[in-house]
Amino acid sequence: MNTRRVVLAAVLAFVLAWGTLVGLAVQKTRHPTAPRGARVLSRAEVARHDRPEDCWLVIRGKVYDVSDYIAAHPAPPRTITEHCGEESTTAFETKERGRSHSPQAWQLLESYLVGEVAD
Numbered sequence: 001m002n003t004r005r006v007v008l009a010a011v012l013a014f015v016l017a018w019g020t021l022v023g024l025a026v027q028k029t030r031h032p033t034a035p036r037g038a039r040v041l042s043r044a045e046v047a048r049h050d051r052p053e054d055c056w057l058v059i060r061g062k063v064y065d066v067s068d069y070i071a072a073h074p075a076p077p078r079t080i081t082e083h084c085g086e087e088s089t090t091a092f093e094t095k096e097r098g099r100s101h102s103p104q105a106w107q108l109l110e111s112y113l114v115g116e117v118a119d
């Protein structure tokens, strides 16, 4: 009876210790400010997505794959495509005319989120 309890306690302690170690290891590999599951991407990686059919934008430190949205954008495709693979915060915040996108557009943007930049 007692031996059973000791074995049970040992197994429990082992499982808990192992869980803590795995948890710590996972935390270490995640970028400190990255939300759960978000990819941390370098600017060099983002720069590879510089074509209309594969277009990533960096806006306020986050990375968006907007390839599928270009055709639906109300302004001519060029307004977005000339920024593919690049830092685009100012472009998005000003629409290149000094006025930011609407709250709805900001919300829509979030649906294209793929990660955040490493720096």
Ligand code: HEM
Binding pocket: 057, 066, 069, 073, 074, 075, 079, 080, 083, 088, 091, 092, 095, 096, 099, 100, 101, 102, 103, 104, 105, 108, 109, 112
């Ligand atoms: C970064 C490059 C971009 C530029 C330069 C740009 C520029 C513009 C321009 C010139 C207009 C039309 C004129 C106006 O409404 O004032 C517009 C409208 C709009 N854009 Fe963009 N856009 C960009 C990216 C995007 C992205 C990535 C999205 C969403 C995923 C988006 C969503 C919208 C929406 C919903 C509108 C309608 C008006 C509004 O809600 O603000 N745009 N944009």
